[in-house]
Amino acid sequence: MKNTHKAYYNSPIGLVEVTSSDNAILSVDFVEKEEDASEKHPEVLVQCIKELDEYFKGQRKNFTVKLETQGTEFQKKVWNELTRIPFGDTVSYKYIAEAINNPKAVRAVGNANHNNFLGIIIPCHRVVGTNGKLTGYAGGIWRKEWLLQHEKNCGILNVEPTV
Incomplete structure (x- = not known):
């Protein structure tokens, strides 16, 4: 162990x-x-x-820390796709399903998001319903809303990471 x-x-x-x-x-x-x-x-x-x-603090848009994901191959494919969503943007569950060449797997994408143990770093908060509405987030919808607003505010300020 x-x-x-x-x-x-x-x-x-x-x-x-x-x-x-x-x-x-x-x-x-x-x-x-x-x-x-x-x-x-x-x-x-x-x-x-x-x-x-x-x-x-609005000083970092991308994470570089080494991660160890634990999940199925499908979940890992979804999580990898989540890391491609630009800071401050949102996409739909349907978009992710199509991006991984499995357009009928919208619910499975939602389930993979739910099983993402690396929240914020693997940005499942950037995935919204097809109608643009905020849907499930393990940390609570209010946190998802805060994170999205935080990223939009940082995008407006165009703050670059200080490393």
Whole structure:
């Protein structure tokens, strides 16, 4: 069994728990309270917290931290496609299904989004209903709305990442 480590980030929309192995991020999730955090943080965990901080401060549009996705091949295909959605933009579940050459898999795309354990970094919040309405988000619709507005505001300011 591999070592896992946890750290927390207090974002403007709630507490974010980040879990990593020794060399890759395993999950990024909103939580209600902190559990026991790791005493020793591997470099990848420190980098992820730094990148999240830059994102929430409007200084980062793209994440570079190493990720380890755990899911089916279909889910990984969907998640990979999500990373192609430009910062500040939205696409529909149907668009993602078509982009992965499986146009009838709209519901399966929604399910893959629901099983994305790397929220914010793999931007499932950028996927909306075909009619443009905000639909499901594990962190809550109000957080999805906040994240989209945050990215739109940053896009207007044209803030470039400071690394």
